[in-house]
Amino acid sequence: MKQGIKITLTLLIPLVIGLTSCLKDVKSPTDPGGSNNVVEFQNSSIPVSYTSIYYQYANSVLFPSTGLDTGGFNVNVNYAGAVFAAPQDITVTLAIDTAALSAFNASESSNYIVAPTDVFSFPSTITIPKGQNLGQIRVTITKAADFDFNAQYALPLTITTSSYGIVSTNFGTVMYTYVGRNKYDGLYSLDQLRTPSIRLKKTIINLHLQQAGAPPVSGLPRPSLFLMAPLIN
Secondary structure, eight states, rough: HHHHHHHHHHHHHHHHHHHHHHHHHOOOOOOOOOOHHHHHHHSOOOOOOOSSEEEEEEEEOOOOOOSOOOEEEEEEEEEEEESSSSOOEEEEEEEEHHHHHHHEEEEEOOOOOOOTTTTEEESSSEEEEETEEEEEEEEEEEEETTTTSSSOEEEEEEEEEEEESSOOOOSSSEEEEEEOOOOOOOEEEEEEEEHHHHHHHHEEEEEOOSSSOOOOOOOOSSSOOEEEEEEEO
16 A cells, blocks of 8 residues: 555656746736836726727816817826836837727627818827837827717727837737817716705716717706806816
């Protein structure tokens, strides 16, 4: 019996040693020492979904009332490597990927479209400076004559080339969706009054004015008076 136990242990010891050796070679996904020099899109906001085929970042573009019909949002590109900072300036080239948008729409049952070319503009390259790990550009959205407030616009961007490292296969293409809103979009304090001196109810509401004119207000009880004051513009 003792001999049988000795044989079993003798056979198991090389197996355990082999497994331990293999486990030492496996790196955590968050371990910089186990990663390649990868260039990828970085979050500019919380993604709409973590399960879609491409990450989607939803943007609400504010068109101010100062005569400037432009707004925008940021696009971030990140470097991840064996060291936390880029060893040199990294130039990343971006392009619109309409095929990816079609695949995204099919997967998500959505109807996003690329806006007319006079509605959006962005630099075609991003530089991640040496010693840093993030590069950023600004996408400009213009309220042109053919801007459609009822359309579902998307800017499908893909990284086509990088002067250093490799482009991420998982985060090399993303969807930036956006809608236009006006200066009156924001949080409001809504006072429901029976008379000017008797308050019935006070409510904080969030009005999203994502169209050219103010939307109709409906569903309010009558008879009542309403006083609405902006909290955040």
